[in-house]
Amino acid sequence: MGRLATAAGQEVIIEIGCMPVQVRSESSEFLQMIAERYSGFLNPNARPVFELNVDLVAPGRITEEEDLSVRFESGRWLIERGDLRAEWEPASRRGRIMQSPNPYSIDAALRIIHSLILAHEGGLLVHAASAVRNGKAFLFAGVSGAGKTTISRLAPPDVTLLTDEISYLQRNGHGYVAHGTPFAGELARVGENVQAPLAALYLLQKGPENAIEPVRASEAARMLLENVLFFAHDPKLVSLVFESACELVSNVPVYRLTFFPDGRIWEWIA
Amino acid sequence: MSAIYITRATEVAARSLDGEMMIMSGKNSTLFTLNPVGTIIWQSADGKTTLEEIVENRICAEFEVNPEEALKDAESFVNDLASHGIIVVSDVPISLAKPMLGGA
Numbered sequence: 448m449g450r451l452a453t454a455a456g457q458e459v460i461i462e463i464g465c466m467p468v469q470v471r472s473e474s475s476e477f478l479q480m481i482a483e484r485y486s487g488f489l490n491p492n493a494r495p496v497f498e499l500n501v502d503l504v505a506p507g508r509i510t511e512e513e514d515l516s517v518r519f520e521s522g523r524w525l526i527e528r529g530d531l532r533a534e535w536e537p538a539s540r541r542g543r544i545m546q547s548p549n550p551y552s553i554d555a556a557l558r559i560i561h562s563l564i565l566a567h568e569g570g571l572l573v574h575a576a577s578a579v580r581n582g583k584a585f586l587f588a589g590v591s592g593a594g595k596t597t598i599s600r601l602a603p604p605d606v607t608l609l610t611d612e613i614s615y616l617q618r619n620g621h622g623y624v625a626h627g628t629p630f631a632g633e634l635a636r637v638g639e640n641v642q643a644p645l646a647a648l649y650l651l652q653k654g655p656e657n658a659i660e661p662v663r664a665s666e667a668a669r670m671l672l673e674n675v676l677f678f679a680h681d682p683k684l685v686s687l688v689f690e691s692a693c694e695l696v697s698n699v700p701v702y703r704l705t706f707f708p709d710g711r712i713w714e715w716i717a
Numbered sequence: 718m719s720a721i722y723i724t725r726a727t728e729v730a731a732r733s734l735d736g737e738m739m740i741m742s743g744k745n746s747t748l749f750t751l752n753p754v755g756t757i758i759w760q761s762a763d764g765k766t767t768l769e770e771i772v773e774n775r776i777c778a779e780f781e782v783n784p785e786e787a788l789k790d791a792e793s794f795v796n797d798l799a800s801h802g803i804i805v806v807s808d809v810p811i812s813l814a815k816p817m818l819g820g821a
Contacts, residue, residue, distance in 0.1 A: 664734040665750055672741075672748060682728040682743030689730040689741040697734065 460493050461485045463561060464570075464615045464626040465642070467493035470553070472501040477548045484550045487640045488629050497540035499533075499556070506547040517559055517679035524679075526559050528552075535560050558613065558630055559678050566687045569618030569694065572676040575648075577609040577625045577638075578602055584625035584643040585716055586614050587704070588674045589651035597708045598651065606713065610638035613676065616645060618691070621698050647700045649716075654705035657712050667701035668692050723771075723795050723804050724764035724811040731759070744802055754780065758791060762804060764811030768795060 458471045459482050467490055472478050482489060512527040519525075523542075526533040531552040535542035542560065546552035562572040575588035576595040587598050599611035609615075613630035616623045623645040627638035650662060650670050662670070671692045677685075706712040725731070728743035738751040738759055751759055754776055761771040772788045780787075798804040805811060 663737075665737040665739055668734055668739055669748060669750065677746065680744070680746060685741060685743045685746050686730040689739075690732070693732045693734060693739065 459485070460490050460495055461488050461557070461629075462490040462493050462640075463488055463557070463628055464565070464617055466561065466564065467495045468557065468560075469495035469498045470501060471498065472503060474501075474503055474548065477501065477503055480548070480550055481553065484554070485629050485637075487627075487637055497535075497542065497560075499535075499553075499560075500541075500543040501553060502543060502545045503548050504545055506549075509545055509547075515555075515678060517563075517681075519679070519681055524560075524563060526556055526678075528555065531556060533559075535563070537563075554630065558676065561615070562676050562678060563684070565615075565617065566684055566691065569687075569691050570623070571616045571671075571688065571691050571695065573614045573616060573671070574612070574674040574676065575614040576611045577614040579607040579609060579625075579639075579641060579643040580605060580717060582643055583646035584609065585646060586616070586625060586648045587651050588614075588648060588671065590674070593651040594653050594706060594708065595651060597653070598706065598712065601708065601710050601713060603710065603713050607639050607641055608636075609641070611636070616695070618694075619644070623695060623699060645699055647702060648695070649702050649704035652703065652705050653708060656705070656707050657715060658705040659702045659715060662701045662703050664693075664696045664701075667696040671696060671701075719808045721768040721792065721795070722764055722766075722807045722810050723758070723762040723768055723799075724807075725759065725762050726802055726805055729803055740803055742802055747801060749798070749801070749803065754787075754791075755794060758794060759804075762795075764805075764807075768792065 457475055457478050458469050459478050460467050460469050508529055510527040510532045516527045523534050523536040531546040533544040533556045544556050575586045576599045577586045596611050599608055609627040613628050615626040615628045624642050625645045626642045627640045629637040631637050730741045732739050738756040740749045757775050761775055768791055772791050776787050777784050795804055795806055799806045
Protein backbone atom coordinates (compact mmCIF):
# COMPACT_ATOMS: atom_id res chain seq x y z
CA MET A 448 0.00 0.00 0.00
CA GLY A 449 2.97 2.33 -0.40
CA ARG A 450 3.98 2.40 3.25
CA LEU A 451 7.52 2.13 4.41
CA ALA A 452 8.74 1.47 7.91
CA THR A 453 11.46 3.89 8.94
CA ALA A 454 13.46 4.54 12.07
CA ALA A 455 11.44 7.71 12.61
CA GLY A 456 8.10 6.01 12.25
CA GLN A 457 6.05 5.26 9.19
CA GLU A 458 5.26 7.16 6.07
CA VAL A 459 3.31 7.24 2.86
CA ILE A 460 4.32 9.11 -0.26
CA ILE A 461 1.40 10.78 -2.00
CA GLU A 462 2.17 11.99 -5.51
CA ILE A 463 -0.25 14.56 -6.95
CA GLY A 464 0.72 16.59 -10.01
CA CYS A 465 4.08 14.81 -10.22
CA MET A 466 4.87 16.24 -6.79
CA PRO A 467 5.61 13.45 -4.29
CA VAL A 468 4.86 14.40 -0.69
CA GLN A 469 6.03 12.30 2.18
CA VAL A 470 3.48 12.10 4.98
CA ARG A 471 4.73 10.81 8.30
CA SER A 472 2.90 9.82 11.41
CA GLU A 473 3.53 7.64 14.40
CA SER A 474 0.08 6.12 13.96
CA SER A 475 0.00 3.19 11.57
CA GLU A 476 -3.82 3.28 11.69
CA PHE A 477 -3.85 6.86 10.47
CA LEU A 478 -1.37 6.09 7.70
CA GLN A 479 -3.48 3.12 6.68
CA MET A 480 -6.49 5.42 6.39
CA ILE A 481 -4.44 7.89 4.33
CA ALA A 482 -3.09 5.11 2.13
CA GLU A 483 -6.63 3.97 1.37
CA ARG A 484 -7.89 7.51 0.81
CA TYR A 485 -5.12 8.28 -1.70
CA SER A 486 -4.72 4.75 -3.03
CA GLY A 487 -4.40 5.76 -6.69
CA PHE A 488 -1.86 8.43 -5.88
CA LEU A 489 0.72 6.57 -3.80
CA ASN A 490 4.23 6.22 -5.11
CA PRO A 491 6.51 4.59 -2.53
CA ASN A 492 9.51 4.78 -4.84
CA ALA A 493 9.31 8.51 -5.57
CA ARG A 494 11.82 10.93 -4.10
CA PRO A 495 9.68 13.33 -2.03
CA VAL A 496 9.86 17.03 -2.81
CA PHE A 497 8.60 17.85 0.64
CA GLU A 498 7.77 16.24 3.94
CA LEU A 499 4.79 16.59 6.21
CA ASN A 500 4.74 15.29 9.76
CA VAL A 501 1.27 14.72 11.15
CA ASP A 502 0.88 15.17 14.90
CA LEU A 503 -2.37 13.55 15.90
CA VAL A 504 -4.42 14.96 18.76
CA ALA A 505 -7.80 14.08 20.23
CA PRO A 506 -10.83 15.25 18.25
CA GLY A 507 -11.93 18.78 19.11
CA ARG A 508 -11.17 22.37 18.36
CA ILE A 509 -7.49 22.89 17.59
CA THR A 510 -7.28 26.61 16.84
CA GLU A 511 -9.40 29.64 17.60
CA GLU A 512 -9.68 30.43 13.89
CA GLU A 513 -13.30 30.02 12.84
CA ASP A 514 -12.60 30.40 9.13
CA LEU A 515 -9.62 29.21 7.20
CA SER A 516 -6.60 31.45 7.69
CA VAL A 517 -3.50 31.15 5.49
CA ARG A 518 -0.68 33.61 6.09
CA PHE A 519 3.06 33.90 5.61
CA GLU A 520 5.07 34.69 8.75
CA SER A 521 8.78 34.38 9.50
CA GLY A 522 9.56 32.33 6.42
CA ARG A 523 6.73 29.84 6.75
CA TRP A 524 3.11 29.49 5.80
CA LEU A 525 0.67 29.09 8.67
CA ILE A 526 -2.59 27.34 7.90
CA GLU A 527 -5.28 27.42 10.56
CA ARG A 528 -8.81 26.22 10.63
CA GLY A 529 -10.89 24.96 13.53
CA ASP A 530 -9.86 21.37 12.85
CA LEU A 531 -6.21 21.84 11.93
CA ARG A 532 -3.08 23.84 12.41
CA ALA A 533 -0.34 23.40 9.84
CA GLU A 534 3.04 24.97 9.14
CA TRP A 535 4.85 24.74 5.87
CA GLU A 536 8.35 26.11 5.34
CA PRO A 537 9.16 26.46 1.63
CA ALA A 538 12.93 26.81 2.19
CA SER A 539 13.35 23.52 4.02
CA ARG A 540 10.40 21.92 2.20
CA ARG A 541 9.15 20.62 5.50
CA GLY A 542 5.94 21.07 7.36
CA ARG A 543 3.75 19.70 10.09
CA ILE A 544 0.08 19.32 10.64
CA MET A 545 -1.70 19.09 13.97
CA GLN A 546 -5.08 17.42 13.56
CA SER A 547 -7.28 14.64 14.83
CA PRO A 548 -7.20 11.24 13.08
CA ASN A 549 -9.43 12.09 10.12
CA PRO A 550 -8.79 12.22 6.36
CA TYR A 551 -10.38 15.66 5.78
CA SER A 552 -7.95 17.93 7.61
CA ILE A 553 -4.87 16.64 5.82
CA ASP A 554 -6.80 16.78 2.54
CA ALA A 555 -7.45 20.50 3.10
CA ALA A 556 -3.81 21.10 4.05
CA LEU A 557 -2.60 19.27 0.94
CA ARG A 558 -4.86 21.33 -1.32
CA ILE A 559 -3.56 24.54 0.21
CA ILE A 560 0.11 23.57 0.10
CA HIS A 561 -0.20 22.39 -3.49
CA SER A 562 -1.89 25.67 -4.43
CA LEU A 563 0.94 27.65 -2.82
CA ILE A 564 3.63 25.68 -4.62
CA LEU A 565 1.76 25.78 -7.94
CA ALA A 566 1.37 29.56 -7.68
CA HIS A 567 5.14 29.97 -7.69
CA GLU A 568 5.45 27.73 -10.73
CA GLY A 569 2.80 29.41 -12.87
CA GLY A 570 0.18 26.73 -12.18
CA LEU A 571 -3.26 26.82 -10.65
CA LEU A 572 -5.75 24.78 -8.68
CA VAL A 573 -9.18 25.48 -10.16
CA HIS A 574 -12.73 24.71 -9.09
CA ALA A 575 -13.32 22.69 -12.22
CA ALA A 576 -13.97 19.22 -13.48
CA SER A 577 -11.39 17.95 -15.95
CA ALA A 578 -11.14 14.98 -18.23
CA VAL A 579 -8.93 13.46 -20.90
CA ARG A 580 -10.15 12.41 -24.31
CA ASN A 581 -7.95 11.36 -27.24
CA GLY A 582 -4.85 12.40 -25.30
CA LYS A 583 -6.10 15.94 -24.68
CA ALA A 584 -7.34 17.44 -21.42
CA PHE A 585 -10.45 19.60 -21.13
CA LEU A 586 -11.36 21.73 -18.17
CA PHE A 587 -14.93 22.55 -17.13
CA ALA A 588 -14.97 25.44 -14.69
CA GLY A 589 -17.94 26.83 -12.87
CA VAL A 590 -19.40 27.74 -9.54
CA SER A 591 -21.36 25.22 -7.55
CA GLY A 592 -24.42 24.18 -9.56
CA ALA A 593 -22.90 25.12 -12.93
CA GLY A 594 -22.69 21.47 -13.93
CA LYS A 595 -19.23 20.14 -13.04
CA THR A 596 -20.58 16.99 -11.45
CA THR A 597 -23.27 16.57 -14.12
CA ILE A 598 -20.89 16.77 -17.06
CA SER A 599 -18.52 14.39 -15.26
CA ARG A 600 -21.33 11.92 -14.70
CA LEU A 601 -22.36 12.11 -18.37
CA ALA A 602 -18.85 11.35 -19.67
CA PRO A 603 -18.79 8.39 -22.09
CA PRO A 604 -16.51 5.38 -21.51
CA ASP A 605 -13.67 6.69 -23.70
CA VAL A 606 -13.26 9.70 -21.39
CA THR A 607 -10.89 9.52 -18.41
CA LEU A 608 -12.03 11.68 -15.53
CA LEU A 609 -9.23 13.64 -13.84
CA THR A 610 -11.52 15.19 -11.22
CA ASP A 611 -15.09 16.37 -10.78
CA GLU A 612 -14.09 19.10 -8.33
CA ILE A 613 -10.52 20.42 -8.18
CA SER A 614 -8.42 20.59 -11.33
CA TYR A 615 -4.65 20.68 -11.14
CA LEU A 616 -2.90 22.72 -13.81
CA GLN A 617 0.85 22.79 -14.14
CA ARG A 618 2.71 25.16 -16.43
CA ASN A 619 4.62 23.51 -19.25
CA GLY A 620 6.36 26.00 -21.52
CA HIS A 621 3.61 28.09 -23.11
CA GLY A 622 1.05 25.39 -22.38
CA TYR A 623 -0.43 23.61 -19.40
CA VAL A 624 -0.71 20.03 -18.24
CA ALA A 625 -3.82 18.89 -16.39
CA HIS A 626 -3.27 16.22 -13.75
CA GLY A 627 -5.72 13.90 -12.08
CA THR A 628 -6.37 14.65 -8.42
CA PRO A 629 -7.76 12.73 -5.47
CA PHE A 630 -9.71 15.84 -4.44
CA ALA A 631 -13.23 14.58 -5.00
CA GLY A 632 -16.49 16.48 -5.23
CA GLU A 633 -20.07 15.28 -5.24
CA LEU A 634 -19.24 12.15 -7.21
CA ALA A 635 -17.11 11.17 -4.20
CA ARG A 636 -14.85 9.45 -6.67
CA VAL A 637 -11.19 10.34 -6.92
CA GLY A 638 -9.86 11.12 -10.37
CA GLU A 639 -7.56 8.94 -12.38
CA ASN A 640 -3.87 9.55 -11.76
CA VAL A 641 -3.01 10.52 -15.34
CA GLN A 642 -2.06 13.73 -17.09
CA ALA A 643 -2.51 15.33 -20.50
CA PRO A 644 -1.88 18.68 -22.18
CA LEU A 645 -4.72 21.14 -21.67
CA ALA A 646 -6.56 21.69 -24.97
CA ALA A 647 -9.43 23.95 -23.87
CA LEU A 648 -11.10 25.59 -20.93
CA TYR A 649 -14.90 25.58 -20.88
CA LEU A 650 -16.85 27.95 -18.65
CA LEU A 651 -19.89 25.87 -17.75
CA GLN A 652 -23.52 26.78 -17.53
CA LYS A 653 -26.65 24.69 -17.92
CA GLY A 654 -29.20 25.74 -20.53
CA PRO A 655 -32.07 24.54 -22.73
CA GLU A 656 -29.76 23.53 -25.56
CA ASN A 657 -26.08 22.97 -26.24
CA ALA A 658 -23.98 25.90 -27.40
CA ILE A 659 -20.31 26.79 -27.51
CA GLU A 660 -19.04 30.33 -27.99
CA PRO A 661 -15.58 31.84 -27.61
CA VAL A 662 -14.96 34.16 -24.69
CA ARG A 663 -12.88 37.36 -24.74
CA ALA A 664 -9.61 37.03 -22.87
CA SER A 665 -10.49 39.64 -20.25
CA GLU A 666 -13.81 37.97 -19.46
CA ALA A 667 -12.15 34.56 -19.50
CA ALA A 668 -9.55 35.76 -16.99
CA ARG A 669 -12.26 37.21 -14.78
CA MET A 670 -14.27 33.99 -14.85
CA LEU A 671 -11.20 31.85 -14.31
CA LEU A 672 -10.07 33.93 -11.35
CA GLU A 673 -13.49 33.47 -9.76
CA ASN A 674 -12.85 29.73 -9.82
CA VAL A 675 -9.21 29.61 -8.76
CA LEU A 676 -8.57 28.14 -5.33
CA PHE A 677 -7.08 31.07 -3.60
CA PHE A 678 -6.49 30.75 0.09
CA ALA A 679 -4.13 33.54 1.12
CA HIS A 680 -4.61 37.28 0.73
CA ASP A 681 -0.91 37.78 0.31
CA PRO A 682 -0.03 40.54 -2.21
CA LYS A 683 2.78 38.56 -3.83
CA LEU A 684 0.62 35.49 -4.13
CA VAL A 685 -2.26 37.52 -5.55
CA SER A 686 0.13 38.82 -8.17
CA LEU A 687 1.33 35.33 -9.08
CA VAL A 688 -2.17 33.90 -9.37
CA PHE A 689 -3.39 36.88 -11.39
CA GLU A 690 -0.46 36.52 -13.77
CA SER A 691 -1.01 32.76 -14.09
CA ALA A 692 -4.70 33.22 -14.92
CA CYS A 693 -3.89 35.86 -17.53
CA GLU A 694 -1.21 33.63 -19.05
CA LEU A 695 -3.56 30.68 -19.22
CA VAL A 696 -6.35 32.52 -21.04
CA SER A 697 -3.75 33.98 -23.41
CA ASN A 698 -2.42 30.54 -24.33
CA VAL A 699 -5.40 28.19 -24.09
CA PRO A 700 -8.72 28.53 -25.98
CA VAL A 701 -11.58 29.47 -23.65
CA TYR A 702 -15.25 28.90 -24.48
CA ARG A 703 -18.56 29.36 -22.77
CA LEU A 704 -20.21 25.96 -22.84
CA THR A 705 -23.96 26.00 -22.35
CA PHE A 706 -25.23 22.48 -22.10
CA PHE A 707 -28.46 20.57 -21.76
CA PRO A 708 -27.72 17.86 -19.23
CA ASP A 709 -27.66 14.73 -21.34
CA GLY A 710 -24.89 12.74 -22.98
CA ARG A 711 -25.03 14.60 -26.31
CA ILE A 712 -22.83 17.36 -24.95
CA TRP A 713 -19.84 15.03 -25.13
CA GLU A 714 -20.24 14.89 -28.91
CA TRP A 715 -19.00 18.50 -28.82
CA ILE A 716 -15.89 17.77 -26.74
CA ALA A 717 -13.02 16.20 -28.65
CA MET B 718 -8.34 74.29 -8.41
CA SER B 719 -5.10 72.60 -7.37
CA ALA B 720 -3.35 70.11 -9.63
CA ILE B 721 -4.03 66.37 -9.22
CA TYR B 722 -1.16 63.94 -9.58
CA ILE B 723 -1.77 60.21 -9.79
CA THR B 724 0.40 57.12 -9.67
CA ARG B 725 -0.27 53.41 -9.53
CA ALA B 726 -0.26 51.79 -6.11
CA THR B 727 2.57 49.35 -5.50
CA GLU B 728 0.59 46.28 -4.40
CA VAL B 729 -1.35 46.00 -7.61
CA ALA B 730 -1.13 43.52 -10.46
CA ALA B 731 -2.06 44.74 -13.94
CA ARG B 732 -2.18 43.30 -17.39
CA SER B 733 -3.65 44.24 -20.73
CA LEU B 734 -5.71 41.47 -22.35
CA ASP B 735 -7.08 42.06 -25.83
CA GLY B 736 -6.75 45.79 -25.28
CA GLU B 737 -8.60 45.77 -21.94
CA MET B 738 -6.65 46.62 -18.82
CA MET B 739 -7.22 44.18 -15.97
CA ILE B 740 -6.14 45.27 -12.52
CA MET B 741 -6.18 43.26 -9.32
CA SER B 742 -5.66 44.61 -5.85
CA GLY B 743 -2.95 42.69 -4.03
CA LYS B 744 -4.55 43.56 -0.72
CA ASN B 745 -8.06 42.19 -1.18
CA SER B 746 -7.99 40.50 -4.62
CA THR B 747 -10.64 42.83 -6.04
CA LEU B 748 -10.55 42.75 -9.82
CA PHE B 749 -11.16 45.75 -12.08
CA THR B 750 -11.49 45.95 -15.83
CA LEU B 751 -10.85 49.42 -17.23
CA ASN B 752 -12.53 50.88 -20.30
CA PRO B 753 -10.37 52.58 -22.95
CA VAL B 754 -10.45 55.98 -21.21
CA GLY B 755 -9.66 54.39 -17.85
CA THR B 756 -6.82 52.48 -19.47
CA ILE B 757 -5.30 55.72 -20.79
CA ILE B 758 -5.49 57.30 -17.35
CA TRP B 759 -3.93 54.20 -15.77
CA GLN B 760 -1.12 54.08 -18.31
CA SER B 761 -0.45 57.79 -17.86
CA ALA B 762 -0.40 57.66 -14.06
CA ASP B 763 3.30 58.38 -13.65
CA GLY B 764 3.08 60.69 -10.61
CA LYS B 765 4.51 63.59 -12.63
CA THR B 766 1.81 64.39 -15.17
CA THR B 767 -1.26 66.16 -13.82
CA LEU B 768 -4.68 64.66 -14.40
CA GLU B 769 -5.63 67.80 -16.30
CA GLU B 770 -2.70 67.26 -18.69
CA ILE B 771 -3.65 63.61 -19.16
CA VAL B 772 -7.22 64.55 -20.01
CA GLU B 773 -6.17 67.39 -22.33
CA ASN B 774 -3.29 65.69 -24.12
CA ARG B 775 -4.40 62.07 -24.18
CA ILE B 776 -8.14 61.74 -23.75
CA CYS B 777 -9.39 64.83 -25.59
CA ALA B 778 -6.88 64.12 -28.35
CA GLU B 779 -8.31 60.65 -28.87
CA PHE B 780 -12.00 60.99 -28.03
CA GLU B 781 -14.58 63.60 -28.92
CA VAL B 782 -15.38 64.77 -25.42
CA ASN B 783 -16.01 68.02 -23.63
CA PRO B 784 -12.75 68.81 -21.75
CA GLU B 785 -14.49 70.01 -18.59
CA GLU B 786 -16.79 67.01 -18.41
CA ALA B 787 -13.93 64.67 -19.22
CA LEU B 788 -11.86 66.13 -16.38
CA LYS B 789 -14.78 65.82 -13.97
CA ASP B 790 -15.30 62.18 -14.98
CA ALA B 791 -11.57 61.52 -14.69
CA GLU B 792 -11.49 62.97 -11.17
CA SER B 793 -14.39 60.77 -10.16
CA PHE B 794 -12.67 57.75 -11.73
CA VAL B 795 -9.32 58.26 -9.98
CA ASN B 796 -11.01 58.93 -6.64
CA ASP B 797 -12.92 55.68 -7.04
CA LEU B 798 -9.75 53.73 -7.83
CA ALA B 799 -7.98 55.48 -4.95
CA SER B 800 -10.71 54.36 -2.55
CA HIS B 801 -9.88 50.78 -3.54
CA GLY B 802 -6.15 51.31 -3.11
CA ILE B 803 -5.46 50.89 -6.81
CA ILE B 804 -4.15 54.37 -7.47
CA VAL B 805 -2.54 57.06 -5.31
CA VAL B 806 -3.83 60.63 -5.63
CA SER B 807 -1.90 63.69 -4.47
CA ASP B 808 -1.81 67.44 -5.01
CA VAL B 809 1.97 67.32 -5.37
CA PRO B 810 4.10 65.18 -7.71
CA ILE B 811 4.60 61.60 -6.50
CA SER B 812 7.82 59.65 -6.92
CA LEU B 813 7.32 56.97 -9.51
CA ALA B 814 6.26 53.62 -8.11
CA LYS B 815 6.19 50.47 -10.15
CA PRO B 816 3.23 48.13 -9.99
CA MET B 817 3.87 44.57 -8.79
CA LEU B 818 3.63 43.40 -12.35
CA GLY B 819 4.49 45.05 -15.62
CA GLY B 820 2.13 44.80 -18.50
CA ALA B 821 0.96 48.39 -18.25
